[in-house]
Amino acid sequence: KLGMAYKKDDNFGEWYSEVVVNSEMIEYYDISGCYILRPWAMEIWELLKEFFDAEIKKLKLKPYYFPLFVTENVLQKEKDHIEGFAPEVAWVTKSGKSELEAPIAIRPTSETVMYPYFSKWIRSHRDLPLRCNQWCNVVRWEFSNPTPFIRSREFLWQEGHTAFATKEEADEEVLQILELYRRIYEEFLAVPVSKGRKSEMEKFAGGLYTTSVEAFIPNTGRGIQGATSHCLGQNFAKMFDITFENEKGVREMVWQNSWAYTTRSIGVMVMTHGDDKGLVLPPKVAPIQVIVIAVPYKDADTTAIKGACESTVYTLNESGIRADQDTRENYSPGWKYSHWEMKGVPLRIEIGPKDLANKQVRIVRRDNGAKVDIPVTNLVEEVKVLLDEIQKNLFKTAQEKRDACVQVIKTWDEFTTALNNKRLILAPWCDEEEVEKDVKARTKGELGAAKTLCTPFEQPELPEGTLCFASGKQAKKWSFWGRSY
Numbered sequence: 001k002l003g004m005a006y007k008k009d010d011n012f013g014e015w016y017s018e019v020v021v022n023s024e025m026i027e028y029y030d031i032s033g034c035y036i037l038r039p040w041a042m043e044i045w046e047l048l049k050e051f052f053d054a055e056i057k058k059l060k061l062k063p064y065y066f067p068l069f070v071t072e073n074v075l076q077k078e079k080d081h082i083e084g085f086a087p088e089v090a091w092v093t094k095s096g097k098s099e100l101e102a103p104i105a106i107r108p109t110s111e112t113v114m115y116p117y118f119s120k121w122i123r124s125h126r127d128l129p130l131r132c133n134q135w136c137n138v139v140r141w142e143f144s145n146p147t148p149f150i151r152s153r154e155f156l157w158q159e160g161h162t163a164f165a166t167k168e169e170a171d172e173e174v175l176q177i178l179e180l181y182r183r184i185y186e187e188f189l190a191v192p193v194s195k196g197r198k199s200e201m202e203k204f205a206g207g208l209y210t211t212s213v214e215a216f217i218p219n220t221g222r223g224i225q226g227a228t229s230h231c232l233g234q235n236f237a238k239m240f241d242i243t244f245e246n247e248k249g250v251r252e253m254v255w256q257n258s259w260a261y262t263t264r265s266i267g268v269m270v271m272t273h274g275d276d277k278g279l280v281l282p283p284k285v286a287p288i289q290v291i292v293i294a295v296p297y298k299d300a301d302t303t304a305i306k307g308a309c310e311s312t313v314y315t316l317n318e319s320g321i322r323a324d325q326d327t328r329e330n331y332s333p334g335w336k337y338s339h340w341e342m343k344g345v346p347l348r349i350e351i352g353p354k355d356l357a358n359k360q361v362r363i364v365r366r367d368n369g370a371k372v373d374i375p376v377t378n379l380v381e382e383v384k385v386l387l388d389e390i391q392k393n394l395f396k397t398a399q400e401k402r403d404a405c406v407q408v409i410k411t412w413d414e415f416t417t418a419l420n421n422k423r424l425i426l427a428p429w430c431d432e433e434e435v436e437k438d439v440k441a442r443t444k445g446e447l448g449a450a451k452t453l454c455t456p457f458e459q460p461e462l463p464e465g466t467l468c469f470a471s472g473k474q475a476k477k478w479s480f481w482g483r484s485y
């Protein structure tokens, strides 16, 4: 399929669906909210996993795999932990024709699957810290509008679950993991995010506090949670009796964390960088960073051109660059240019008779369309420089766009105006949950209510006497507000 029917700035929703399909990342499936992840998506997921897995191994995380299924009574161990989530739990009730004695839930997250065994495995302080990570799928049978990568009924993630003897150790790890999530978004996906703390209302109800990295989609003016790192305190230790005998022989409850990022991260990258020609991939996560395309000319030496393409691909791969060539005879060079632009490949190399004669190649950038002729002798160095430039340019452009959407406000009127202008709002807040609830109630509508996205760790100066935009009480902090996914 060539060319896009929808424009990003005119029909964002349709544009997005078209990009993920035309770039061969996604195939729609005949169950609503479920999608097929094709190699162009899975290879990106695997590149992110390669980085994250290596980093958490440095933090001594151990790989586990727990069952997909959890019994009803274990899942419902603690009412307030899953209250509100019950409608999205998927249940197995039959095998073949016969009913199961008791329905079995498919994991929506694995606290209740894991923690009875944490209780069994942790006896002494010598068993701590316990550091468990699993890469798996989870199922949440949500009913709000499904969107590939962004909101699906089954998705892939990693979930880390750790237990420590002290709160200090837990607090430290929460931030170490959050920094890894920032790196995934900013250094690999070239997506700017804000690190911050969730409000009491938005945090994970079963935990002590929640931190997150928050992204923003300018086209829809909506914030989106990129990843989350919770300190659970001793809440689950109490619930599941996870205790240890400390050095003095005194029995204590452990301090726990849990943290995750998901395939949603790929969707955020698509939304951030895509354009009206299709996907635009940051080189760090591009399954193919350079695509080589022969430009045969009627009576030119096609064998020599093919040979030049082969050796170009070989030389680039030898230097660690992910290069490939499109040798399909049944497509024209022009068709191939559009095809690989649709797939978002960062660099295209064209080799025709003129290039051959001049011992050069023509390189075309996907991000800004710039064309440059490079002597074959400088090929690897120039390609590396260009890929690095593209990575930096994509991040810088996205950061400037996101920053341009940020609106600092002081009053309710300014807040509602900014909300209607699809802004990412930074407002002084009294940090009272009642006020947060009130803002939600006052901004309800078909576009969804405004909510707090996070209280950024980087706090601007809050002058004495600054009042909360919503309640008029003394403001305690600056928080990001907006509509969200």
Ligand SMILES: O=C1CCCN[C@@H]1CCCn1cnc2cc(F)c(Cl)cc2c1=O
Binding pocket: 075, 081, 082, 085, 086, 088, 089, 108, 109, 110, 111, 140, 159, 160, 204, 228, 230, 258, 259, 260
């Ligand atoms: O976000 C993370 C990081 C990785 C491990 N889990 C936590 C909390 C997950 C919250 N959450 C999120 N969604 C849920 C949906 C459900 F159906 C049920 Cl029963 C529970 C939950 C639920 O606890």
Ligand SMILES: [Mg+2]
Binding pocket: 140
């Ligand atoms: Mg949910």
